[in-house]
Amino acid sequence: MIGYDAATAASFAPWDAADAAVGRVVRVDRGVASVLTEQGPVRASWGxxxxxxxxxxxxxxxxxxxxxxxRTWPDHRVTVEHVLPRRTAVVRSTAGKAAEGQVVCANVDLVGVVVALHPLPAESRIERLLAMAWQSGARPVLLLTKADLVADGDEVADDVRRLAPDVEVIQVSSRTGLGLDRVRELVDGHATLALVGTSGHGKSSLTNALVGAEVLPTREIRDDGRGRHTSVRRELVLLPGGGAVIDTPGLRSLGMFEAEEGIAHTFADIDALAARCRFDDCAHRSEPGCQVLAALADGTLPQRRWESYVQLTKETAAMAARRHVRRQRKRKDRG
Ligand SMILES: Nc1nc2c(ncn2[C@@H]2O[C@H](COP(=O)(O)OP(=O)(O)OP(=O)(O)O)[C@@H](O)[C@H]2O)c(=O)[nH]1
Ligand SMILES: [Mg+2]
Ligand SMILES: [Zn+2]
Known part of the structure; x- marks a missing residue:
């Protein structure tokens, strides 16, 4: 099974029994999971x-x-009894005010941040997705899709590389097949690659192109599809050469959940500046010897990037505060 390793085997060992099996969740449909086990696929409800x-x-x-x-019961019902500890997880906050995390997918090795080259990608969107990708614990890669639609793909890719110097940026096209070999090379016959990004940027098309067959529905070409999502659920798809892709539905609202580390990774340049400010508790507003303000003044740190950083940091802090209040309330309720 794709990604089954010694650590997973060890966490399954205590549950191993005649009526139990370990499996990987392929998709969840109204409280029923499709699970791939050594014995084949099963459908299981929550135990x-x-x-x-x-x-x-x-x-x-x-x-x-x-x-x-x-677990398979004597009446042949199958239930998911335990979820084994997650090695990595892509998590976002749910829409609305509830400070809750929503797991987008788990146990992936690579997070493909999918951004179309056409229309021109928004930089703050890329930074937001990258923070979420880094936070997952998996390795982010930037997949610039629809390369066949633009003539200046190389220039845009170079601009994006400047945003994320430590992330591989790959131009791909599901139409021409550009870049697919490199993506397959990264998956290397065993890894799991998650695809995340805004609706309509070509995640399902890329999954199909990697598989070499139309296994997932994609948006109709004539349908301009504004505000509509084509994919409605996350789905793990096995690749013919080994490895797997998890296709996810486009994220419209992309609230930050716990993302401190992810933000630090994404904005390593700002962290490095802040570390050199004269005061350890510099708020980067008006303090003398502030390296962030100096970099903003001489243009080495673009104002737009700084604002993006401040926005994501604020969101994460607000989310943490709400979670804290809720936890205290729960504690009080329990007495
Ligand atoms: N020209 C071109 N069009 C593409 C490419 N990839 C996807 N498209 C088109 O872009 C549209 C959206 O593609 P999807 O694969 O459905 O996008 P998605 O990211 O899965 O969207 P959601 O499921 O809504 O999140 C479709 O009309 C595709 O045909 C590409 O490489 N080149
Ligand atoms: Mg899709
Ligand atoms: Zn400062």
Whole structure:
């Protein structure tokens, strides 16, 4: 099974039993998971231990990419009894005011941030997606899609590289096949690659192109599809050469959840500047000896990038504060 390693085997060992099997969640459909096991695919509903845990923490619900323990009951029902610890997870905050995390996918090795080359990509959007990708614990790659639609792909790719010097940037086209070999090389016959990004940027088309068959629906060409999402669920798809892709539905609202580390990674340049400010607690507003203000003044740090950083940091802090209040409230309720 794709991605089954010694660590996963070790976390399954305590649950190993005649009526239990380990499997990987391919997709979740109204509370029923499709799980790939050594014996083949099974459909499984939530078992009691999972229901209990989910009641406390919705992020513990099985999700595409999860390794789980499935149990077959004497009446042939199959249930997911446990979700094994996640090695990596892409998490975003749910829409609305509830400070909750939503797991987009789990146990991926690579997070492909999918951004179309046409229309021209928005830089702050890329930074936001990168922060989420870094935070997952997996390695981000930037996939610039629809390369066949533009003539200046190389220039745009170079601009994007400046935003993210430590991330590989690959131009791809599902139409011409450009860049697909490099993506396959990264997956290398065993890795799991998640595709995340805004609706309509070509995630499902890229998945199909990598598979070499139309396994997932994509947006109709004539349908301008404004505000509509074509993919409605996350889905793990096996690649013919080994490895897997997890296609995800376009994220319209992309709220930050816990993302401090992801933001630090994405804006390593700003972190390095801040470390050289005269005061350790510099707020980068008016302090003398502030390296951030100096870099803004001489243009080495673009104002737009700084604002993007401030915005993401604020969002993450607000989310953490809300979560804190909610936890205290829960504690009070329990007495
Ligand atoms: N020219 C060109 N069009 C593409 C390419 N990839 C995708 N498209 C088109 O872009 C549109 C959206 O593609 P999808 O693959 O459905 O996009 P998605 O990211 O999966 O969208 P959601 O499922 O809504 O998140 C479709 O009309 C595709 O035909 C490409 O490489 N070149
Ligand atoms: Mg799609
Ligand atoms: Zn400063």
């Amino acid at each position: 009691a231990p999972v229901l209990q845990r989910v009641a406390h923490d919705p992020t513990e619900a099985p999700c595409a990419g999860d390794w789980c323990v499935v």
